[in-house]
Amino acid sequence: MTAGPTAPKAQLIAAEVRRRIVEREWLQGDRIPDEADLAVEFGAARATVNKALQLLADEGLLDRKRRAGTRIAVNPVRKATFSIPIVREQIEAEGMAYSHRVIAQRDSPIPGDVAARTGLPEGSLLTHLRAVHYGDGKPFQFEDRWINRTALPQVAGADFRALNANEWLVQNAPYLHADVEFSAANADARDARMLQVRRGQALLILHRTTWNDLGPITTVRLACHPGYVMSAAS
């Protein structure tokens, strides 16, 4: 994380400004010197300073406004980033053998909650898929997915027994926008059966919905095995 001596100049400048903030040389709400001045101070072009400050603004450390200048954020709303994982890679990264089982795959009319999530009209016919992903034979994640065949006609020819839906979609349906929601739920009867846990067990639930230019592609509810932890950083 600490920018080494060989790091690009913009990184070094960002690191130095970050240091001045963290070590409270510059305080909350303070206006910092403008780009031109910092450019002189650091012996860099203004574009380079601009890049560095943009970076810190993206991190939430700085507030920048035209003409008004750059200020240290008063209540820095920091942002964190996480990778949307591919189940198989995730399981294999933990040193386990991946396998999966398709529980059901059929076309069904859209249920109300899925309609709400996707914005699709009631009565639409979607492909409904349920599958369980295993690591070393133990249930890892239970997937309950709805796929919009209108935005993705190729679905008809896909065999999710061979390649799991997660990867098939990643490879066949790049999306423009995704929503992810984390929540917790007590395992219901189906969750419990699929994940081989007792009913009521607390599970981390991920809801993920993706869109491309034709509309919603897919929405999925992922129930993770107990003990599962999702990490993010910075």
Added chain:
Amino acid sequence: MTAGPTAPKAQLIAAEVRRRIVEREWLQGDRIPDEADLAVEFGAARATVNKALQLLADEGLLDRKRRAGTRIAVNPVRKATFSIPIVREQIEAEGMAYSHRVIAQRDSPIPGDVAARTGLPEGSLLTHLRAVHYGDGKPFQFEDRWINRTALPQVAGADFRALNANEWLVQNAPYLHADVEFSAANADARDARMLQVRRGQALLILHRTTWNDLGPITTVRLACHPGYVMSAAS
């Protein structure tokens, strides 16, 4: 999300490349024209094309390597971003009145799990704080926090009854690095009492740990009220 006609050129280029990927004009693993060619095609400077492609690479859509060129990612590991929220703002954003109550604040020897999380040695003395945050008088979040007084001597003088720890820290201890973990747990006796739910209720748990240049600042376990949903996007 769709870059309008007035959007900056780099955004337009990014949007166009994104379109070619989503509409499968360019396929998985394909090498795309190099920056110089795209610059000519789009009538822009190479730096502008570079900015656009960097953006897409950060999104995970492209893989870029020196000399080897730019390729469409085969298994795009997409990234999503969320804001690390300030409890009070979060509650007020939902139109509720914020209040909080400090349950306990004392110095205690570090427990094992906190030592593991922070990397601090066993035997360290930390400030241990427990508080509940309420929205319209109903429990919203139960906070169990450990603060490293070594990295943050000012803690001694802080009154968390007046300003909650979350905001005090945001304003007094900007961090260089943060870890966030999501998991689920059944409410134990204390969780149940604090959040006024029945034991065993599934709760979304957030663990957040922050560091500055002096070492770990604080680590906190946040137990959210049932029904709480954490959202991320893109």
Added chain:
DNA sequence: TGACTTTCTATGTCTAGACTTATTGCTGTT
């Protein structure tokens, strides 16, 4: 006093050109 206009400044963005550097793929040697 308040509402409108103008001016001016700091950031936002782009350009053309240059230099740096990781990698690839070739070449000639063992």
Added chain:
DNA sequence: AACAGCAATAAGTCTAGACATAGAAAGTCA
């Protein structure tokens, strides 16, 4: 066939300069 050395290439980065534009501050008029 294996390997070392070398040149070509595409991305990574920076610079100096330019123009655009939001919005704060000052000035103008009713």
